[in-house]
Amino acid sequence: MKKKVILSIALSLLVSCFVALPALAANKPMKVALVLAGFLGDKSFNDSAYEGLQKAKKDFGIELKVLESKNPADWESNLLSMASANYDLIVGASTQIAELVKKHAGEFPKVKFGVIDGAVKAPNVQSIVFAQNEGSFLAGAAAALFTTHKEIPGVNDKKIIGWVGGMDIPVLQDFLVGYKQGAKHIDPSVKVLVSFAGTFNDPLKGKELTLAQFDQGADIVMNVASNTGNGVLEAANEKGKYAIGVDLNQDAIYPGHILTSMLKRVDRASYQLVQDVQKNTFKGNKVVEMGIASGGVGLTDMSVMKKALGDKFPADILKKIQQLTEDVKSGKIKVEAYKGFQRD
Structure with missing residues (x-):
């Protein structure tokens, strides 16, 4: 009798663990990578993109990784390494990175790419350009x-x-x-x-x-x-x-x-990309323009x-x-x- 009770309890615990696994997965922070064609500390474009993602980190609890380099060869390898690591969102902040996203996005259909300063039409890419x-x-x-x-x-x-x-x-x-x-x-x-x-x-x-x-x-x-x-x-x-x-x-x-x-x-562009993924409103083949209005x-x-x-x-x-x-x-x-x- 005792053995049956112990076995029943063990099975209940095992089932509850498996039931909890999806919940745990759902609570995992969204992984976001920022790929730059340069460095932070420019007090300009790169820092602005980073500021937006820092706000997203505070609001949504994302896990953020920043990849910096002035070497064009590194830009491509940085992008590919993050895509291969199955990051939830990769933000390419520059026209140069946009060209690389255009080249490689199709190889990683399950990865979402956000492009700033370039218009890339692909099912898993959302772009933001400025006037x-x-x-x-x-x-x-x-x-x-x-x-x-x-x-x-x-x-x-x-x-x-x-x-x-x-x-x-x-x-x-x-x-x-x-x-x-x-x-x-x-x-x-x-x-x-x-x-x-x-x-x-x-x-x-x-x-x-x-x-x-x-x-x-x-x-x-x-x-x-x-x-x-x-x-x-x-x-x-x-x-x-x-x-x-x-x-x-x-x-x-x-x-x-x-x-x-x-x-x-x-900063608004990088934040919006995260927000769209977080709220399930991210749309591929979409280009948003931000101007004076x-x-x-x-x-x-x-x-x-x-x-x-x-x-x-x-x-x-x-x-x-x-x-x-x-x-x-x-x-x-x-x-x-x-x-x-x-x-x-």
């Missing part, structure tokens, strides 16, 4: 307005502004098209100096190119170069000139020398510069930018796009 041309339109307008204020120390009497990018790729050309249009919208005679560093990971090169533009008469230069762009900001600070930041709010890195930053909400791009409120300049701060810039923002939202102003940048 960076719209945000850059505002940045170009702000620069063209700022360069006319000769009463501000470091601003000369020339109608010349600058722009320094990382690699010459379609997404940066999209930035540049908008920047030029915004500047010309304010003043058709303004001259825009343009330089590409050829890399997103060389601050010294960014500084060198920016100093050269200052020598050619620019007094404000926009940074669109990730870690290379830290050299753009440093050059503005050292020369007593001005810069425009990008992606994250970079205004306070050198207070009084960064007029504004063009916010590109990569959706809050995906825009400028900072310039409060840091306003505090630094005090009474010399040109309030007309803020008023004009607010008006232009509404005009783009309403469709009154149509911002040109670079035809080589795939949006859908």
